[in-house]
Amino acid sequence: MQVGVVGAGAMGSGIAQVAATFGHSVVLFDTRERAIDKGLAGIEKNLARSVEKNRITSDEQTAIRSRISTVTGSADDFPAFAECGFIIEAAVENIEVKRDIFARLERVVADDAILATNTSSLSVTAIASTCKNPGRVLGVHFFNPPTVLPLVEIVPGLATDPDVTERVQVLVDAWGKSTVLASDTPGFIVNRIARPFYGEALRIYEEGIADMATIDWAMREIGGFKMGPFELMDFIGNDINLAATKSVYEATFHDPRFKPALTQQRLFDAGFLGRKSGRGYYDYSPGATPPSPTEDRELGDLIFRRILCMLINQAADALYYQVASASDIDRAMVLGVNYPKGLLRWADEMGIPETVKWLGALHEFYGEERYRPSPLLKTMAADGFTFFS
Ligand SMILES: NC(=O)c1ccc[n+]([C@@H]2O[C@H](COP(=O)([O-])OP(=O)(O)OC[C@H]3O[C@@H](n4cnc5c(N)ncnc54)[C@H](O)[C@@H]3O)[C@@H](O)[C@H]2O)c1
Structure with missing residues (x-):
């Protein structure tokens, strides 16, 4: 085919390479x-x-390259x-x-x-609605x-034919990818659940509880994440990261859990986009000295637990609102954003009653909807259930 x-x-170029390699x-x-x-x-x-x-031979290199043909022009050139x-x-x-593009295709x-x-x-359903046969769009x-x-989220729209979803999932798996099935909701799985990694870190910083270097240290050293939230935002680019947050916030009709942070907006306004602009939360100019964290274990533990509980809350709500299955939610966060562990498994390990206790305390203290515990977590804590046996 x-x-x-x-x-x-x-x-697009990466996807073309993956398909040609197959x-x-x-x-x-x-x-x-x-x-x-x-x-x-x-x-x-x-x-x-x-x-x-030595992952491929030079014959394979030639064959893969020769399988890719290119077309440049206007959308009138779609007959290609x-x-x-x-x-x-x-x-x-x-x-x-x-x-x-879809209408012309x-x-x-x-x-x-x-x-x-x-x-x-964007909404897959809204893109598909331009087609006469939205059943074939996903x-x-x-x-x-x-x-x-390795991760690919397969997202059927409201009108997608289930047979199309199944065939595409089988095909993309055959390409060597790990697919998960997500409902057509803002941010799908990964971009929705990951928001508090950044948002809660920014909130902790804005409240003056800890500086950025200390928050990054806590998430790396205590949490086991590859990068802390601020270094990761600088790596991704503050423009890209802010746009992702704003889009989920808008698309959820302003759910306070996803509210963007003024600190990030200001950095964006200043053109401090991260590594690519030489300055973001940190200064990347030659000779700049990176700030040192306060390696206070007790403070670090507090930072880590607070961010982790907010992440688990998002993962639990994604399950509660049927965005994806528990195993796909955990697999997506590990394969898509390199989390050290699936969040639902992490909740089981930390204890669901303990997670609800943390969220409840934050909710009571701040009185903000942002901290409301997921109904699923509350029910599970009351009934003594875990996500995985
Ligand atoms: N960059 C990421 O991290 C990332 C990850 C997942 C998904 N995406 C999504 O993938 C898509 C592409 O992102 P990207 O990062 O490759 O962007 P990009 O800016 O690198 O590439 C987009 C390309 O689309 C071309 N283009 C614009 N209008 C076109 C048209 N009418 N017909 C054909 N080509 C057109 C542009 O010339 C450009 O080369 C976006 O929808 C983005 O949200 C991006």
Whole structure:
């Protein structure tokens, strides 16, 4: 089967490489010639590195590269996709652009071709609604970089045919990815559940409970996370991270749990975007001295427990509101954002009554909806249940 990819940016070029590596011939399209050149250069560099590391032979490198053909032009050039059975759209994150792409694609592809979007924050259902046959449209959400990160969230829209969802999940698993099934809700699984990792860290900082270096230290050293929240936001980029938070906040009709932080907005206003701009929460200019954490174990434990309980609360609510299954929720956080442990398993280990106690204390102290414990956690604590036996 031929695979089509619309958009040759960071995600599209990576997805094209994954599909070609599996053995599909791939049509990679972008409106900009420069994007195609850059995308292909990235693919070639990745393949050369894989040969150096003996992951593939040079014959395989040549074969994979030769399976990718490119098309540049306007959306009138979509006939290039006529023979494709599966097309993944990875163009800019703009609902109008995406809807236009899907409407045009549907005019040229075969009746049984499947159309997918790699959107991170838009509604799959809203994108699909532009199509005459929304049953063949779904979300296939890869993580960056798609060639390295194993997780893919499969997101059926309201009208998606269950058979299409199943076929795509089987196919993407065959590509060597680990798929999870998510409902078409804001942030899907990972981008929804991960919000307090940043948001609660910012809140703790804004309240003057600890400085950024100490919060990062606590999450790394006590929590076992690869990076602390502030260093991770600087790595991701404050523009990208703030946009993700704002989009979930807007899409949940302003659920206070997702409220963006003024500190991050100010950093964005100042152009302090993180590593890529040389300054974010930390200063990355040559010779700058990184601040030292206060390595106070008791304070560190408090910071870690507070953020962890907020993360567990999100994971429990995602299960309660049927965003995904318990095992998919845990797998998604480990494979998508490298968490040291699944959050629901972590809740079992820490004790669900203990988690509810922490959340209840925060809720009572602040009197804010942000800290309301998930009804699921409360019921489970009362009944003595655990997520996994
Ligand atoms: N970057 C990430 O971390 C990440 C992760 C998961 C999902 N996503 C999603 O994947 C999509 C692409 O993101 P990206 O980071 O690769 O962006 P990018 O800016 O690197 O690439 C987008 C590409 O789309 C092209 N484009 C714009 N309009 C087009 C059109 N009408 N037809 C065809 N191509 C068009 C642009 O020229 C550009 O090359 C977005 O929906 C984004 O939300 C991004």
